[in-house]
Amino acid sequence: MELLTARHGPVEVLTLNRPAQRNALTPGLIAALSAALGEAAASEEVRAVVLTAVGDKAFCAGMDLGAFALDRNDHGARTNLHYDRFATGCYPKPVIAAINGSAVAGGFELLLHCDLAVAARHAMFGLPEVKRGLFPAGGGTLLPSRIPLALALEFGLTGELVDASRLLQLGLLNRVVDSTEVVGAALALAQRVASNAPLGVAATRRAMWRCSREGTEAARRSLQASIDEVFQSDDALEGARAFTEKRPPRWTGK
Known part of the structure; x- marks a missing residue:
């Protein structure tokens, strides 16, 4: 399976599962992620992802x-409503990224779509699309809404990678921890969010x-x-x- 799911109390954990391909996104993986996000959004028990x-x-x-070229030729374009809502800031529940390794190009854009982020110290980040004749059309061009324009342009125009400590300084990460602590730290953050109304x-x-953004x-x-x-x-x-x-509150979401 390209996507693994697990429930930890009120938190749904979604895990990209293509390590041999550096967890690169395929149409099938995006469709599975969209479906899982939709199920989490519809569940009254899930309060954070x-x-x-x-x-x-x-x-x-x-x-x-x-994979995108083969899938497009064989199956045509897919509509991934909940992934699109997530990518455009319209997803209804908080999403916390647990960055276990490098996040580049569309992986960096996934990070930018999340509300909060915890990263491993060794992780590297960047938008190298211009090095491949492309540009960061999946959300990377919105980076100036998060950091100063000159710094965003440096990411976009040089395509160079930076480490987790630099991203923390820029305010794009909430925590930087050892690699063995990434998921645990993200879960703890998600649980704190999920405990609120x-x-x-x-x-x-x-x-x-x-x-x-506006x-x-x-x-x-x-x-x-x-x-x-x-x-x-x-x-x-x-x-x-x-x-x-x-006493602790008992939220109903109503």
């Missing part, structure tokens, strides 16, 4: 160009992603609908009651 990969050499090397988490993610005014204009939904919810009342009663 961890995305990782098998092995310690590569998280994802981007597209498997040969689902509606509040979702509203916070939407507003912050919109602010990052600016503060766009984010501010969209707030009222979230305020109406969240502040009048059962969970808002439960949060207040749990606080005054000095």
Whole structure:
């Protein structure tokens, strides 16, 4: 199987499983990832997703160009709704990347689509598409919404790779840990997110992603609908009651 799935309480772990191909993306793997993301989104039990990969050499090397060419010729184009929602910031639940090895090209773009990220110290990152006659069309050109333009241009125009410590300095990683601790650290982060109120988490993610990509005014204009939904919810009342009663809240997502 190209994608492995496992449940850890309220966290779904999705694992890319093509280590011999540096976990490069094929149409089949993207379809499986899209389906798994859809199942996680629809599940009331799942409140966060961890995305990782098998092995310690590569998280994802981007597209498997040969597989894409063969699949396109044999089967035609696929629609991967939930993968597309994830790639465009519209996925409804938090996704935490556990970067076990190098993430380049489309693999780096996978990282950029995630909400939070933990990486192994030895991992390398970059957008080398220009070295191959291509450009980072899968989300890499949105990098200036995350870091200063000059630094984003250095990634995109030189195609050079940087290490995890540099990415941490740039604010694109939340944690850098030893390779044996990557998944555990990502799970711990995901569990902390999953312990909070689902509606509040979702509203916070939407507003912050919109602010990052569209600016503060766009984010501010969209707030009222979230305020109406969240502040009048059962969970808002439960949060207040749990606080005054000095007990853990029991969230329902309603």
